[in-house]
Amino acid sequence: MAVRVLVVDDQYLVRHALMALLNAAPGIDPVGEASDGEQAVALVADLAPDVVLMDIKMPVMDGLSATRRILAMRPETQVVVLTTFDIPEYVYTALTDGAAGFIMKDTPPDRIIAAVRTVAIGEMLISPAITLRLVQTYAQRHRVELQANTRLPDLTPRETEILRLLGTGSTNEEIANQLAISEATVKTHVKHTMRKLNLTTRAQAVVAAYESGLVIPGSAAHGG
Amino acid sequence: MAVRVLVVDDQYLVRHALMALLNAAPGIDPVGEASDGEQAVALVADLAPDVVLMDIKMPVMDGLSATRRILAMRPETQVVVLTTFDIPEYVYTALTDGAAGFIMKDTPPDRIIAAVRTVAIGEMLISPAITLRLVQTYAQRHRVELQANTRLPDLTPRETEILRLLGTGSTNEEIANQLAISEATVKTHVKHTMRKLNLTTRAQAVVAAYESGLVIPGSAAHGG
C-alpha cells in the first residue's frame, strides 16, 4: 500500500519538483498539491493523505497555522515541515504543534524520499543540521544545570539554604518564619552568605541564587 | 571501500551479535572488538577504524572516557555511542565530547547498519527517542524564552527595561547611571513597575525578571 502524500508549497517550481520526485519513488503516491495553507487544509479533508510536505512561508495561510488546523482535524496525518533555512523558532512551534518532522529543502532527493517513508511509519525525523542545533541548546541548558549545586564556594548548609530562600525573594522575616529561627539569626546568616559571595545587596543574592542553579526558573513560588 | 568498524561492549553476547550483524552487511568490515574502554583505545591506535560502536557501561574504562581518549588521539574516528536505556546525561556528555551519534541497543538491526553507514560519511545521527527528548528540552527552554517579552502585563517599555536591570541586581543608583537619568526618576519607574506587578521588594522584582524570562540564567553579568 503506497504512502499517500500531499505537497504544499507556494513556489511552482519547488512544488512540481517535489511531485516529480515523489512520483518516481516506488511505494509513494503523491495525491495532490496545494499552493497555500488554506488549500492544504481543504485538500487534507478531501484526500486524507498519510503525509503532508508543508512549506512554512506561504501566502493566505502560513505552514504552521495550516499544520495546526490539519492536526486538529486529522491527527493521524504526518506533517513534515520544509524550510529553506534553519529557523529555530519555527522548529519549536512546528514540533510542539505536532509536526512529525522538520527538514530543509536542500536535503538530497533520496533523503527526502527516505523522510517521507520514515514519518509514514510513525517515526519522527529531523535534519542533522537542526538536530545539531537542538543538541547545542540541550548541551547549553545542561551545562547550566550541571554548574548548579557544584559551585557556590564555602557556603555552609545553612547558608546555602538561606541563599535559596533569598532566591525566592523572601524577606528576612519570611525566612525566619520558614526556618523557625529568629530574624536576628537570619540577618547573621545573610550577612555571612553575602560576604562569602562578595555581594552587597540581596537583589544580587537573588541573581546569585538563579545563576548558580540553586533556584531554577519555572520552579519558583511567585507572588508574595 | 568498506567501512571499517570497531565494536566495543563488555557483554560477550551483545558484542558478538553486533559483529555478526556487521559482518553480514555489504560494504561494512568489522575489523575488531574490545570488551572495555582501555582495549578500545589501544585497538583504535592499532586498527584505525572508520567507525567505533561504543557501549557506555564498561569495566576498567567507561565508554565516555574512552570516547574522549579516542577522539583526542584520532579525531577523524566516528564514534557511535550505544546505550541500553535513554540516559540524557550521557547524551550531553557524549555529544559534547564529539561523538558522531547516539543510538539505543534496541534499535532494529537494519537501522544499526544504516547508522554505521550514516556516520561513516560524516553525518550525525541520533535515535528518534533521544531526538524527541532533545526537542522537548529545546521546546521547554524555548517556551520559557517565548513567555518573555509576551507576558509582563501593562509594563511600558521603560518599565520593562527597569525590570530587566532590576533583574541584574542593580541598585537604583546603578540603574540611573546606566540609563543616564536621575535616581529619583528610577525610583519612580521602580515604584510603578512594582505596583503593576504587585511586588513589595526589589528581590521579588529580580525573581519576576528571571521567571518572566526577561533575564536568562547564564547570560547575566555577575559580580558587582
Place this chain on the structure above:
DNA sequence: TCCCTTCTACCCCTGTGGTGGTAGGGCGGA
C-alpha cells in the same frame, strides 16, 4: 483641540536591609 500615556523629576516619611561587634552551646578534629 483636549485628553491620556509616558518619561522625567522632586519631597517627605517609614522601615527593612546591610554592617559592625559580641556571645553562648554543640560538635568534631587535632
Place this chain on the structure above:
DNA sequence: TCCGCCCTACCACCACAGGGGTAGAAGGGA
C-alpha cells in the same frame, strides 16, 4: 583536652529601599 566551625541570638547605626504625593514636557489619539 582544646581549638575551630557552625548555628543560634542580640545591639547599634545608617543608608537605601519603598510608598505617598505632586508636577512639567512630549507625544499619540479622539
